[in-house]
Amino acid sequence: MNRANHLASRSPLHDFLAPRSVAVVGASQDPTKRGYKAMVGLVKQGFRGAIYPINPKAEQVMGAKAYASLGELPGPADLALICTPATTVPGLIRECGAAGVKGAVILASGFGETGEAGAALEAELLAVAREAGVRLIGPNTSGVFNLHHNLNLLALDNVKPGGVGIVSQSGNMLLSLALEAQHNGRVGFSTYVGPGNQTDIGFADYLRYLGEDAHTQVATLYVEGFQDGRHFLEVAREVTAAKPVVVYKSGATEAGQRSASSHTGALAGSYAMTVDLLRQAGVSVVQYSDEILPVAEGLELLQKARGKRVAVLADGGGQATIAADRLAEAGLTLATLAETTRARLAEILFPQASLANPVDVAGSSDADPLVLARCMEILAEDAGVDSVFLVGMFGGYSIRFADSLLGDEMRGAESMIELARRVDKPLVVYSLYAPIKPPALRRLHEAGLPVYYSIEHAVRALAALGERGAYLAADHARPEALARLPDPEAAFARARAEGRDLLEPEAKALLAEHGIRVPEERLVRDAAELAEVAAHFGTRSLAMKVVSKDILHKSDAGGVRLDLVGEAALVEAHDAILASCRAYAPEAEIEGVLVTPMAAKGVEVIIGVSRDPIFGPVLMFGLGGIFVEILEDVAFRAIPLSRHDARSMVAQIKAKKLFEGVRGGAAIDQAALVELLLRISQLVEAYPEIQELDLNPVIAYASGYAVVDARVIVARDGADASTDSTTRTEENLA
Template identity: 35%
Template sequence: MRLSDVDQLFVPDAVAVFGASDREGSVGAMVYRNVLAGGFKGPCYPINPKYETVDGQPCWKDLAALDKHVDLALIATPAEAVPGILDQCGEFGVRAAVVHSAGFSEQGDRGSALQERLVEAARRNRIRVLGPNCLGVMRPSHGLNATFGNELPRAGNVALVSQSGAVCTAMLDRSGPRRLGFSAVVSLGAAADVDFGDILDYLALDPQTQSILLYVEGVRDARRFMSGLRAAARLKPVVVVKTGRHPAGSRAARSHTGAWVGSSEVFRAVLERGGAVQVERLAQLFAAAQVFGAGRRLAGNRIAVVTNGGGPGVLAADRAVDHGLILSELTEATRAKLEEALPDHWSHGNPVDVMGDGSAQRYRDALEACLADEGIDGVIALMAPLATSDPTTVAKEVIEVAKKTRKPVLTCWMGESRVAEAQGLFAEHGVPHFESPEVAVDAMSFLAEQRRNRMLLMQSPGPLSQQLGPDIEGARLIIEGVMAEGRKVLGSIEAKAVLSAFRINSTQAVLARSPNEALIAAESLGFPVVIKINSPDIRYKSDVDGVRLGLSDAQSIRRAYTELTERAQKLRPQAQIQGVTVEHMVPTRAARELMVKVVRDPIFGPVISFGAGGTDMQVLEDKALGLPPLNAFIIQTMIEHTRVARLMGAYSNMPPMNRQALSRILQRVSEMVCELPEIIELEINPLIGNDLDVIAVDARIQVDYPPPQMPVYGHMAIHPYPQHLIERVPLPDGTDLTIRPIRPEDAQMEQDFVRGLSDQTKYFRFMQTIKELSPEMLVRFTQIDYDREMALIGVIRPQGEEGVGPEQEVGVARYMAHPGGDTCEFAIVVSDASRRRGIGARLMRSLMQNARNKGLRIMEGEVLSANSRMLALVKSLGFRIETDRNDPTVKLVSKVL
């Protein structure tokens, strides 16, 4: 199966430059010369009807006149000509294009209409287009410089993807002296077609790329961005700098790229869930490029600092605390080594100060002792150019030690002239070097954050709980009833009914429209009670002093009703006052006031926040954000990110809070926003927690109709586990077969399944000889994006002497949708022992139905001509079979769904 259709942007065999010319300073001239100067080994054809030759080479007026195969078109013509050029490229089989031309969406309505024509032409001709208004693309190892910018940088293992061509040129210029090499450089420009998601898909499986840097101004398609980000971050570090964090920057980014800019808080949550690391400045992005380019990873967040001066060590220590890095306690064995190697007046702790008169050997001994300590995950080596120091000799010793360890060693030789030679040695030998102790610590923190966020990425919430599962249909009917009345805000009683449908404990509320009804409700519930104003137009009851607590007699009930309703009418004369709700008073013993809130981000969909609750929540601003779907690990991470988490333990005679009950509520809220796209906003505040339980005291839910024809889970940036696709099918021999989407925890079962296939079956499936799935393939096959791909596995539970055994995989069928179109590519394999039981046909029918429901129109695949069983299967399912004109050993099969 093809995993990317943008490969011709990076590794074309032949290139054509539309708009190539001899006019000095023109984009076409610069692009053409850069391709020739970069060392591209294939032919590069200039296309321009105005010229017979360009740069002394023959120039053709169009592709028809050229009559040669072209893989990649570089277009630097006026914007109006671009759609016609794409039609020409489609006619002659060109599959990728870079549009350097400006004059599209940045030029108002006329430009936007022209960009729409460009996209239509690209889709019509099945061409992937980078741009418009972009610098271009570089592939140093391929000698490809398809830009009008810098010289080609040195080849390396870092990929840079940016919405700004200027940022690309600045990063490349800075990389030269540091000897940082790149596997690819991509300027997205307006990203009308090829976007972050497409490039990340390619780089995720690119063997030349070991880490990825992103400069993001805005995101247009949240689902594609998240899909590509998660696919890449599962396999390699991804570092992101995001501009537009403040309103002024957001406006500038919007005008620059035309991409929408989401909330900075939400975007940070997106990156955490996507497994990426966020930095705030370009200098930090470059630091991240160095540290991740060195290929070292941090096993934990415990570090040591080795320095020849106390001041730099203190600077590093302070910065480490800011980032949550731990300065490790040295073990007794490490202390003994240091006592032997260092003078009596060394620092006797971490940071390890080898003193200003420390020799190169002394520095080396200290560094080796720290790296040998099992309680230290990485070391930062600092040096100030004191009169008694020899920076170059010490640097050589550090380089030798760094080569012998897998732990990261980051360096900072402070100063300029006296340390220049040492800095050059670090760059030459690939040891990360930074300009200040603080930046060195920043870089180490990026390693720690990447490890932590990757753990979040690997969390994949499973199906909804089947035991006491939510009443989704009941909750939906309540919401539909409210909207049918023309309302968009649920009343307090309706909101709590929806919570109850999702098994969230809440206080029972009784609506009272008169003082007497309030008294009857209080007597029925039992004193003491709470009375709250009931109005869909009043967001926060505290705004109108609309709550009375602990009422315990008839007179106070009647008086409170009158006071609440009159005060609300006075302060909010336009509000519709529906009376009050009467609720039983929640015991305040050992209570913590919490809050859960859901908002709908315009880019990334539902976002869940958790933190301190009550009337002071807006002032305290104590909250942590998470993107649903959530699971227990993600929930606990969110809780620990808040200050109120410190109050959940035992203190001041307060018993510890029931955190398990809190986790259940957050899990239920996650399920609610996944299953009910009608919910636009939800707030549970306060959420009262004590040692026994956690209960929702007040709730507000705002709803609206979802867009027509929105697919299942189309309102979310991360597609939840598609539980509705689980089906149980009896096979003709009486065996019960379960067909379900694959999950990450199926990795070992998938590996065992592939190992158990015969060599011939493996060859038929993968079209190459393999023994088992590589770690990268295993991640790719089991941690899938359910929105654009599907893998349905068939599992059985063998019956043994000890009863029903664990699940055993007997077959898998998968498809991947081609970006921007209605076509998908499929693959299927059934275990050798399970043939002739109808499993393959059943899996394929389920797979085709799922693709059809996703709006895909054509399913296609490649089958080896020798694979007669597979050819017979697809023929029985109505697939069309043709011989591949380029390879007679392969059959191309396709079916209109």
Template identity: 45%
Template sequence: MGLEHVLNARSVAVIGASKVPTKRGYQTIRTLLDEHYEGSIYPVNPKEKSILGLTCYPSVSQIPGEVDVALVATPARTVPSILEDCGKKGVKGAVILATGFGETGARGKALENDVLDVAGQHHIRLIGPNTSGMINLKDNLNLVGLKDSPKGDIALLTQSGNMALTLITEAKLKSRKGFTYYVGVGNEADIRFHEYLEFFSQDPDTKAILMYVEGMREGRKFLQQAYRTTEKKPIVLLKSGRSATGKKSAGSHTGALAGMSRVAKGAFERAGIVVIENSDELFPAAEALSSLPPIKNNSIAILADGGGHATIAADTLTDLGVHIPELQEKTKAKLRAILPDGAAVRNPIDVAGGTDDNPRIFAECANLVLNDVNVGGLLIVGLFGGYGIRFAESLALMEEDAAHQMGKMITSKKKAIVVHSLYNSEKPHSLDLLRYYGVPVYGSLDVACKSIGVLAQYGRYLKSYHAVSSFVFDWGAKAKPEASKIFDRVYADGRTALLEAEAKKLLGLHGAKVTRDRIVTTAEAAAQAAAEMGGKVALKIASPDILHKSDANGVMLNLSGKERVRKAFRQIVKNAKAYKPDATIEGVLVSPMVEKGAEVIIGTKIDDQFGPVIMYGLGGVLVEILKDVSFRVLPITRRSAQMMIKDTKSYPILDGVRGDKPYDKKALVNLLLTCSDIIEAYPQIQEMDLNPVIVHHQGLSIVDARILLKPFDDAGKADADA
């Protein structure tokens, strides 16, 4: 069942209805009546005959009319029996306010499971539990009791009632924008984030989706739906739980694990979501994206009446990845004709007092700048809106005229305008006129820059949309028959870890460049193998019980000469037995030493929220110290592989330093794509670690490889999970 009957309910039962004004069971009925909800309202309380003039029923099943949704405002322990009664009535959805479920521990989780079982048996969709409720502002269906929420075109999804209150209040006090829906997602026990996203993506009145997220239960499905949604509508998201303390707080509140912030942020951005890290920028970003066209060429002009603000804005936008373009010569010539000699017309544009006695000049300049093909959007910073306050009241009418003209440019030019005003808090009529036309106005220069910056970010994403992964796996399509024999042998031995030789064989089956290794069981065989390989070799212990070979002193490098190799073999075996006496030792791996190059690491793991992810970064022993790594959710595209390499601070090393030749980045990209293919081919794989990979000026070498499988009973479950 979809969410239509829940979010657009035509009848509501308020279970736990009350005559006490401080109770939710009273506040909800009062708000529904005051805001003229046109559907049917059924208070439910066996102790009351009527509440606020409405007939009160002892149970849901005794209500005479149909019930689309039930607001359950009773303690947690009562919810299973209440849902049983709702099931008898054929109720389609329930909003469960109570806390005391999965967010509180094992007992609460057991109660939450009982609730889900009952709801599933009766096909009741659930919002919550542990939710502040939901509001459909289009139909005045207010199950929160929050009065006078502003109506508009933004859908709001949060896991915090206080965050919802903050955003709704901000919209009411500082903007002309508002909301189509608000949903407090709560524990996400039944209806998941991706289902809400699908509903809002199809709602004709919703132009943008605003989200506050602590954790989500089905992250990959969310990414898949977000990818489909952002092609049509922008999504703005703030995710908490980035710090260790924040993760603990988020977990206790929602009962959902907050995942690795670096993984989450990268995944969200790849899905086209605008990720916000400062809460005071969250609503302004949604306001801009719901009001203005995306900036298609990543280029913004700055129009200012003072050099200081112009310079700060240019620096801030540059830090956000936005281009500040040079204006066309004809544009600069026209600007010079209407501005004083001291004006700067390069971009940023400083009117240098040219608007002091005629603020209409702002509109003339804006018109010229937006006609320039190099410009995708315009940021106005400084005094606009305050000329009638600062200089003369007569200038206020001129500002209002300029506001009308600039507001109409949004439609005529199809380009964005955002305004920063020092006089925003004074609330002059000219600034309210700009908001009427959909031009956002802010008192904070940083917030104004962020608001227009997200329009450029979203425009960049739309431009590259079809080069981005849809986050969908084609499980097993690229599997090799020979690989199944490797996995069968590993499982038959009771292992979940591939030996290095087995891991490299699997990589080789998919075309990866691996070293020519050989496992030997005697010192003499080691010496013979080294001689046949020629040059220097490395010896490494081969044991399924010793995954970190260096920890066991199970690696020796740069060996040459038969006697030295024999001695190294015996020493490595001795070290391994001393490190783990009960370890099964398959032998010693003999590998040719590879030429020097740039050491990098490539690894994969299963993320709690998003499933398989891949990591790239500076390799060798430094990876644990420097943590110069980037993540992507699998599968990846070639563009994603290129970008994750560029995202690391060590990226310039690959271009060569101090006269060194550049390293083979194309080979590195191909290896990342090969790893993506391998994970997509074999859902048995839990984790893969290639460290180090030596990148040469031409080609690369996988020096060490480790692959862990899921336990045998879990093998193959990944295709169902994704």
């Protein structure tokens, strides 16, 4: 089945994540057993469907008739919870298939996570499940709940239905989020799944389900590792177009960290790469675990901002400054207030108030908290403001100053609620009184305005809202595919037949054939050709490099000479390069030397591609030359790229001020770099034979660029990317 059709069809997970009947295999009366806790969760939560305890030694469990086996059930169960040891599970899955069970939650550990024997048992389990037609959650999972269907197989207390769906590889992280939500008082959950070993169902499948689930307003994932990251990105693009997705990725992707022969390969597989690719798909990535719920709440309630321009309203200068600092660090900007806005503020604030952004009311609200609501309205009506951030002690004026101010604070809260209904802009509140939940803040929270306990959490939510708004407003259309051409096809065929990578002249010819500008150069196979080459280039300063399939790092082998002028200099450099390279690698096959004019000075960047085992082909862009592995100031995007992707890569570089010209230097041609990034993306799509590609350095100029060095590493037969890194999920859903 075509993958596009997968994404368009309804997820089969609805059949058992919103079940009408549940069988608990291993149901127990013993409070220490998971089979007991699952029954408690179903009964206590008031599950409305049929509950079938499976226990051959009991007539009933918690008032429900017990059955000796799945085969004795009066009807098929949509979902089975298996609470028995690992060795019993394959046989039980066969029974599930025979009994018409659609999905099974497997709690037991003792599978692939334990070693070779466990991996063999897990492989057997998957084979049995496929034959039986039963989908697997886990094994080694913490469980499942669907609170809108009163399904709580974790027997987790004090969780209420709501709009936050969770998939977490850590059961303790779920518990942490549940306790935090209980303290928050407003946040509720829709579905939770612990994916466990992802033997059958993976993150992409769960995300697709949450994307389709009407009760889920924001999907939230705690991820330790993806198994099919490329498929996850495809699903994420579809889901984020409709609803927010929040991901906390713990650590680096170990499966993607591998030695490679190129700069790009060495830098790929990192945590930074994973974050870039998730954000490319519209995912809101949080850096710290305590940001997960605050960001999810903000996105659930407010969905998006139109841009990243924030107006800060404060009743104290210190917190206004802190807010401004955090906003800048998060990539947001302080909105420039219109003169009419400043004039309107001046009419209601004390003369000493600061009317610039941040707006500091300077005591104007001490005796009249309603002033803050009026200021919020004025700021929200400014066309140059995308979000309004109230910072300070709103909600605590009656505590700090006088009980008589409580009425004004409540009226102020109602005014803010009405404003939020009228304007299409996020209104976010941080109050130092939030921990004690005074009446005005409780009213805001009840009405759906997020109230935060820390400036940092509020800013992270504002950043996520701004990023989502920018993502939704961007054009994500991708350029048309490039056609394969005969000469490059022949070059790849020769390289594969000879068990080598493309030689530098072949790599540059590939680029030139597809409209990428490369410098003029001559391949010299014999010293006798140097006189003609010298005459051709005249007095231009030249570079000479060895060409050999066996010498990848030319400089290390002494295979590069620069600033050569005239025939004598070329001859001397030629002899020195050959002598040095033969000493470095005596068995190396040397094709000759490449002679090309020295590139003019400019800004050195790197463009590279690596085929990540988890995410497939990934393009990297950053500062080039010797700095690429020292500074690692790079950006990653999954191929294929849209024009928005290419532009955002250039904008992401921390040292991008170099691109804008420093100390009187001219700004570089960023538009040309964007076109180059797009063309490389198209090239890699057209030629799956490209395993890795390095253009390092590319020298960017005020007009155009120069590709100084090009390396293309060829995938060996059967190892190219004409197929995805893993197709297990697609096969399972077919």
